[in-house]
Amino acid sequence: ALAAPALAQGALPEIRWRCASSFPKSLDTIYGAGEHVARRVAALTDNKFQIRVFAAGEIVPGLAVADAVQNNTVEAAHTASYYFVGKDPPFAFDGAMPFGLNMRQINAWLQAGGGREVLQEFFAGYGLVSIPAGNTGAQMGGWFRKEIKTVADLNGLKFRVGGFAGNVLQKLGVVPQQIAGGDIYPALEKGTIDAAEWIGPYDDEKLGFNRVAPYYYYPGWWEGSLNLSFYVNKAKWEELPQLYKDALESACRDSTIETMAKYDVQNPPALRRLVASGTQLRAFPREVMQACYRATFELYEETAAKNPAFKKVYDHWRAFRDVQYQWFRVAESTFDNFAYFMHAQEQQRR
Amino acid sequence: ALAAPALAQGALPEIRWRCASSFPKSLDTIYGAGEHVARRVAALTDNKFQIRVFAAGEIVPGLAVADAVQNNTVEAAHTASYYFVGKDPPFAFDGAMPFGLNMRQINAWLQAGGGREVLQEFFAGYGLVSIPAGNTGAQMGGWFRKEIKTVADLNGLKFRVGGFAGNVLQKLGVVPQQIAGGDIYPALEKGTIDAAEWIGPYDDEKLGFNRVAPYYYYPGWWEGSLNLSFYVNKAKWEELPQLYKDALESACRDSTIETMAKYDVQNPPALRRLVASGTQLRAFPREVMQACYRATFELYEETAAKNPAFKKVYDHWRAFRDVQYQWFRVAESTFDNFAYFMHAQEQQRR
Numbered sequence: 001a002l003a004a005p006a007l008a009q010g011a012l013p014e015i016r017w018r019c020a021s022s023f024p025k026s027l028d029t030i031y032g033a034g035e036h037v038a039r040r041v042a043a044l045t046d047n048k049f050q051i052r053v054f055a056a057g058e059i060v061p062g063l064a065v066a067d068a069v070q071n072n073t074v075e076a077a078h079t080a081s082y083y084f085v086g087k088d089p090p091f092a093f094d095g096a097m098p099f100g101l102n103m104r105q106i107n108a109w110l111q112a113g114g115g116r117e118v119l120q121e122f123f124a125g126y127g128l129v130s131i132p133a134g135n136t137g138a139q140m141g142g143w144f145r146k147e148i149k150t151v152a153d154l155n156g157l158k159f160r161v162g163g164f165a166g167n168v169l170q171k172l173g174v175v176p177q178q179i180a181g182g183d184i185y186p187a188l189e190k191g192t193i194d195a196a197e198w199i200g201p202y203d204d205e206k207l208g209f210n211r212v213a214p215y216y217y218y219p220g221w222w223e224g225s226l227n228l229s230f231y232v233n234k235a236k237w238e239e240l241p242q243l244y245k246d247a248l249e250s251a252c253r254d255s256t257i258e259t260m261a262k263y264d265v266q267n268p269p270a271l272r273r274l275v276a277s278g279t280q281l282r283a284f285p286r287e288v289m290q291a292c293y294r295a296t297f298e299l300y301e302e303t304a305a306k307n308p309a310f311k312k313v314y315d316h317w318r319a320f321r322d323v324q325y326q327w328f329r330v331a332e333s334t335f336d337n338f339a340y341f342m343h344a345q346e347q348q349r350r
Numbered sequence: 351a352l353a354a355p356a357l358a359q360g361a362l363p364e365i366r367w368r369c370a371s372s373f374p375k376s377l378d379t380i381y382g383a384g385e386h387v388a389r390r391v392a393a394l395t396d397n398k399f400q401i402r403v404f405a406a407g408e409i410v411p412g413l414a415v416a417d418a419v420q421n422n423t424v425e426a427a428h429t430a431s432y433y434f435v436g437k438d439p440p441f442a443f444d445g446a447m448p449f450g451l452n453m454r455q456i457n458a459w460l461q462a463g464g465g466r467e468v469l470q471e472f473f474a475g476y477g478l479v480s481i482p483a484g485n486t487g488a489q490m491g492g493w494f495r496k497e498i499k500t501v502a503d504l505n506g507l508k509f510r511v512g513g514f515a516g517n518v519l520q521k522l523g524v525v526p527q528q529i530a531g532g533d534i535y536p537a538l539e540k541g542t543i544d545a546a547e548w549i550g551p552y553d554d555e556k557l558g559f560n561r562v563a564p565y566y567y568y569p570g571w572w573e574g575s576l577n578l579s580f581y582v583n584k585a586k587w588e589e590l591p592q593l594y595k596d597a598l599e600s601a602c603r604d605s606t607i608e609t610m611a612k613y614d615v616q617n618p619p620a621l622r623r624l625v626a627s628g629t630q631l632r633a634f635p636r637e638v639m640q641a642c643y644r645a646t647f648e649l650y651e652e653t654a655a656k657n658p659a660f661k662k663v664y665d666h667w668r669a670f671r672d673v674q675y676q677w678f679r680v681a682e683s684t685f686d687n688f689a690y691f692m693h694a695q696e697q698q699r700r
Contacts (some may be wrong), residue, residue, distance in 0.1 A: 004699045043596040044394050099486055099689050102682070104453065104487070108614035108626040111607055138455070200681065219685035247395040256602040257461055264458035268677035283684060293692050294555055325693045329616035331488040331550065332452070333690060335569035339449050342643050343675045 016095050017051045019230075020060035020068055024344065026179065027203055029266065031055060031135030033080030033259040040251035041244075049075060049244045062180075066091075070127045075232040078133065082163045087166075088304050089310045090122050092271030092315055094130055096223040098165050098296040100317075103135045103225035103260060104332075105324045109317065110227065113252075117259035118316045122309055129237045133229035134259035135253035137267075141217035141284055143188065143209040148217065150292045151223035159183055160196035161266045165222030171295040181207065188212045197222075202263065210279045217282050219294060219303065228259070255322055362591055367401045369580075370418055372429040374531065377553055379616065381405060383484030383609040384428030385580055390601035392595075399594045402556040411495035416441075428483065429583040430457035432513045437516075439653050439660045440472050443450045443667055444480055448515050448646040450664065450667075451612060453485045453575040455674045456681075459539030459667065460577065461603075467664045472659055479587045483602035484578035484609035489570035490554065491634055493538065501641045510534055510546035514649065515572030521645040531557065538562045545571075548645060551620035552613065560629045562621045568630050571642060578609070645696075 019038065023031040031053075038051040047310030056062030066084045081094035093115070101109060109115035110132050123130045126311035142161070148154065155173035179191050184270075189195045189212040196213070197220060198204045210216070230252050237245070276280060284292075300318075304311035309345075373381040381403075388401040401570050404424075406412030415427035417435045432445035443465070451459060460482050461463035473480050483624065492511070498504065505523035509516075516526030537543045539562040546563070547570060548554045560566070581603050587595070627633060634642075650668075654661035 022430045027572065040596070040600055044600060046593055100690070102686055104610065104614055107607060108611045109615070112615040113611070119426035130607065138685045140681050146689045219681040219688070221688070224689065243396055247389070250390055250551060250600045251396060251605040253607040254600045256607055257457060259464070260454065261458045261461035264454055264677070265462040267570075268673040270491060271677060271680065272673075281680070286688075289688055290692070293688075305625040322429050322693070322697075323622075324614065327614070328686065329690045329694065330621065330631070331490050331569040333683075333686055335488045335571060336452055336572045336634075336678065337576065338571070338639055338643075339686070340447070340675050340683060342640070343672070344679065346531065347672075347676075 004090060006089050007167075012045075012048055012243060015049045015244065016242070017049075017075040017236070018059065019051050019053045019076040019078055020056075020058075021053055022062040022065050022077070024057075024062075025055045025209035026206060027199070028105065029259060029262045030134065030199070030228065031078075031332045032262075033255045034230070036255045036258050037078065037230055037248070037251045040254050041247050043321045044247040044251065045244060049240075049247060051077065057096045066126065066231065069233050072233050072236070075233050075236045079229055079231060080226055081130065081229045082226075085163045087120075089307055091314045092164055093313045094123075094229055095225065096226045097300075097317070098168055098222040099293055100224055101321060101324065102185040103137050105321070105328070106173065106225055106227045107132070107135070107256070108324065109320050113319065113320050114316065115225070118313055123235050124148050124234060125309075126332045127234045129232045129234050131230045131232070131249060131252045132198065133230035135256055135258060136199060136226040136228070136262075137221040137263055138225060140197070140200050140204065141220045142195055142215035143204070143263060144195040144217055144276050144282075145188070145191065145213045146194065147215055147282065148288060150186075151288055154288070157195060158193040160187070160193050161222070162269070163222070164296075168222070168292060168299050171292055171298065185209065185212065187293050197219075200263065200267050200314075201274055202266040205270045205274055210277055214278070214280050215282050216274065216279045217284055221284070221289060228256075230255075296323065332346070352356050355485075362395075362398055362553055362616065365399045365423040367399075367427055367588070367595065368409065369401050369403045369426040370415040370424045371403055372406050372415050373443070374407075374412075374414040374432060375405045375551070376556060377531075378551065379609060379612045380484065380486065380549070380578065381428075382612075383605045384523065384580070386608050387428065387483050387580055387598070387601045387607045388580040389674050390604050393688065394597040394601065395594060399597060400403060401630070403428065414480065415668070416476065416581065419583050422583050422586070424593070424659070425583050429479065429579055429581060430576055431579045432576075435513045436478075438472075439657055440469070440663045442514055442661045444469050444473075444577065446576045447650075447667070448518055448572040449583075449643055450574055451671060451674065452678075453487050455671070456575055456577045456676070457606070458668050458674065463670050464666065465670065468663055472663060474584060475659075477584045478680060479582045479584050480628075481580045481582070481599060481602045482577050483580035483605045485606055485613075486549060486573070486576040486578070487613055488550075488575060490547070490550050491567035491570045492545055493554070493559040493564040494545040494632075495538070495541065495563045496544065497565055498567065498638060500635065501638055504638070507545060509542040510537070510543050511572070513572070517546075517644060518645045519571070522641055535559065535562065537669050540640050550617050551624055552616040554622045555624055560624050560627055562582055564628065566624065566629045567634055569634070571639060578606075580605075644670045
């Protein structure tokens with residue numbers, strides 16, 4: 001027999017939460033992913049469970065949201081978990097790892113591959129529950145004032161890049177810079193920095209980097225996809241009625257579908273406009289990619305040797321990645337590569 | 351001001367729907383996608399909106415579900431729209447088109463690229479509303495008793511393959527066969543047919559094709575992804591309270607996340623088991639792929655010339671595909687290909 005409907009009993013409480021986003025409103029898609037969650041939760045609970053989203057800095061600084069949720073300053077946050085790699089390296093697995101998982105693969109790992117369960121224990125130590133809520137897909141490698149032709153060109157390069165990617169690139173002579181979004185343009189214009197990575201064409205275009213750095217590199221090998229996370233204070237999560245937990249989980253999944261679709265629709269025309277404005281599109285040279293790949297796995301091994309929590313997640317993640325890569329090389333990537341090749345030929349003939 | 355909560359007013363009705371699936375219960379992931387929708391809808395409406403899912407043939411034959419929903423024999427169905435390409439070719443755009451869109455791309459087209467709006471008009475003509483609800487990813491090319499080395503090897507080949515792919519292959523001499531899932535194995539064993547495509551490793555393994563056909567080809571170029579659809583009788587849809595519409599929409603998106611994750615987790619170990627059992631994995635030769643690609647676009651042009659409804663959707667779809675392919679060749683596929691290449695090298699060294 002079914003349990004008596006809780007709503008019919010009037011048993012479900014009115015709940016008001018505040019959600020601190022790590023993103024400014026100007027990044028309408030990634031910030032919008034948090035608002036999408038809030039909107040769906042309200043719609044699914046007849047407005048009884050309301051989450052108000054605040055942009056980065058409105059009530060909590062963008063990079064302080066994990067602490068704010070842990071301390072129950074706010075009940076929730078919408079963020080990218082790799083922002084907290086400095087707090088504790090395993091956070092990064094929940095967001096993006098260099099040469100890691102693409103959107104399909106991280107979705108598989110988190111939603112059905114045991115990744116979320118492995119991370120759950122880690123997050124519980126910080127009093128957090130993390131729910132996947134949005135994805136950017138593969139990001140771009142960023143804007144460079146000069147071309148990168150060899151690994152030697154990385155030496156001394158002042159590159160605005162964060163997290164693990166910064167640590168990897170340090171091994172190759174890069175001087176990683178931490179600069180907030182709004183300060184990148186003047187730094188790049190004056191030459192205080194030589195290069196900066198941000199997100200992808202749609203978001204990058206808004207900050208106008210094409211006017212001060214001619215070379216736009218790909219791929220952002222440190223973000224083959226970026227999983228976005230909806231953090232909830234663990235005690236607050238446990239207090240939620242089951243219907244609200246279900247609504248929040250479904251709203252977060254809904255948000256992944258929505259955000260990924262929006263980025264995939266918005267990025268292509270933005271890239272066209274950038275190229276039309278004179279932006280030079282460049283692939284990182286293979287030699288550079290290979291050096292970065294080797295440095296990445298050196299860093300992973302070093303970090304795993306020092307940090308048992310990292311090692312635990314890393315072992316699970318890496319075994320999953322092994323199996324996924326083998327599979328994706330078969331039907332998925334053969335289909336994509338052949339279709340793109342034929343299409344490129346057609347475009348040349350037009 | 352917010353509208354007064356409808357649930358609190360007791361204004362929301364108890365609704366019971368029947369949903370006819372096109373899939374048997376033995377295909378637990380694809381059939382499960384429909385059940386996932388039903389389960390989420392119930393959870394999100396405090397069990398007031400209940401959908402009971404019936405397997406193919408229980409109340410409606412698997413390939414008759416579109417008619418059954420149109421006639422209101424059942425309120426809903428869970429299906430693959432290309433099953434109805436014989437009824438009217440534009441149905442196929444909602445499922446999969448040969449050399450069409452991968453999972454990310456069809457999600458983008460339907461959810462944010464205007465595809466759903468274009469198809470909505472078409473579906474309305476059949477009294478249907480179609481909501482994306484699940485995806486299989488890129489499928490395999492099927493099981494062959496003999497190797498395919500040249501286009502000439504397709505001549506006279508009796509291949510169990512349906513829809514547009516069958517029509518494309520007919521141009522190259524294939525004799526397409528329509529055979530229900532359960533009848534494929536004996537036909538392949540006896541040599542009544544030479545080859546059969548089904549889904550991917552996880553589902554194919556269950557039917558035991560590896561015991562009667564040694565060669566397992568990839569990719570299934572006719573299904574770079576298969577979008578699954580939740581059909582609702584249009585009049586019944588319009589009668590739903592807004593909260594139930596929202597619950598159904600979110601549940602369907604939730605189901606896409608769930609189903610895609612499950613297939614991506616289940617397929618790799620199934621493929622390993624098949625290869626361990628002696629299955630010979632083969633890529634379709636490039637010459638064969640190219641001939642199929644050309645025949646596909648000939649067929650599209652011929653169909654568009656005869657069917658204005660097809661042309662309308664095709665023009666939208668093809669323009670979207672152009673833009674998506676250009677974009678996916680940049681960051682997304684460069685990331686994937688490089689990472690897979692490095693990984694394959696590592697695996698060889700182990």
